[in-house]
Amino acid sequence: MNVLVAGGTGFIGTRFVRELHDGGHDVTVLARRPDDADVPEGVERVRGDVTAYDSIEGALAGQDVVVNLVSLSPLFKPTGGTSHTEVHLGGTRNLVDAAEAHDVRKMVQMSALGADATGPTEYLRAKGQAEQVVADADLAHTIFRPSVVFGDGGEFVPFTKLLTTPYVTALPGGGRTRFQPIWVEDLTPMLAACVEAEHDGEGYDVGGPEVLTLADVARLAYRAEGRSVKVVPVPMALARVGLTVADPLPFVPFGSDQYRSLRVDNTVADNRVDAFGVAESDLTTLGEYLGVSGSGGTPDPSTGKTGV
C-alpha cells in the first residue's frame, strides 16, 4: 500500500514508519522539516505544514492511506503563536480535505485517550473535535487513542523529572493523577495494523499493563538513577493559582491548561490491545523499560492493578 504518514518524523512516527516499511508498504513522511528525519532508505520525504492546505495537498495524490501523527505537545505551553485547535483540529481538516480530493481510501487518526469535544483541556477538545471531522469524512477510518507513551526520545519521563526534584518533591495533589503508560515499541505494531481494512470503522482505546500515578512515575524515574524521592502534596488549588499566574510568562513552560491536564486521570476502561492479538500482560512496564522493578504500589481500586 502507499501510505502517507503526516508527523512521521516524530517520537512515535519514526518507529511507526520503520514498522510500515518493514511490512512492505511504500511510505512517505510529511513534516515541516522532513530532512531531519531518521527514516529507512526508500522512504520518501515531503515538506508540508498541515495548517497550510496548499503545502500538503499534492502529497495526498496516489496514496491509499494517510496516517495523522502530527503533534503539538500537550505537556508544555504552545510556543510560536500556534494552538492545539490550529494544529490538531485545523491540521486534521486539511488532511481530510486533501485526502478526499485525491480519493485516498482511508485515514488512520492518532487521537489521545480522553479526547472529547467538550473536554477539560484545549488539547483534549481539539483531539475530540478532530475525531468528529474524521468520522464525518468521506473516507474509511480508524481512530487510535493511547494513554501516555514512553520510550527513547519520548517526553513523558523527562517531563515528570522536570516537574519534580530528587529526594523531596512537591506535586499538585500529591501526584495522585493516574496514567496507563504504554511503550512505544509495543504500540507501533498495533498502529501499523490499523492501515488494514479489517480495522475500518473502529476506535481503539489502548494503554499499558499497569496503572501508575504521577508520583509512581517520579519514583521510578529517580530509582533508575539510584536516587529516591519523597512526594509531598501541593494542594491542587494552590497549584492552579501558581500556574495561572505563570500563564503569560514565556520562560515558565507550564500554564493553566497543563495544570488541568494533571488533574485528569488517563487510564483505560476497556484496553483494546486484544484487537491486535496482544494481551495486556505481554506489554512492557515502565519499570522494565527503565531497568527497575516496581514494588510497594497501591492497587488501583477500580481495576485491582498495582502501580509502583
Ligand SMILES: NC(=O)c1ccc[n+]([C@@H]2O[C@H](COP(=O)([O-])OP(=O)(O)OC[C@H]3O[C@@H](n4cnc5c(N)ncnc54)[C@H](OP(=O)(O)O)[C@@H]3O)[C@@H](O)[C@H]2O)c1
Ligand atoms: N507521545 C505521547 O505520549 C502521546 C500520547 C497520546 C497520543 N499521542 C499522539 O500521537 C501523535 C504523535 O505524537 P509524538 O509524541 O510522536 O509527537 P512528536 O514527537 O512531537 O512528533 C510530532 C510530529 O509532527 C510533526 N509536525 C508538528 N507540527 C506539524 C505541522 N504543523 N505540519 C506538519 N507536521 C508537523 C513534527 O515534525 P516537524 O516539527 O518537522 O513538522 C513531528 O514529525 C500525536 O497525534 C499525539 O497527539 C502521543
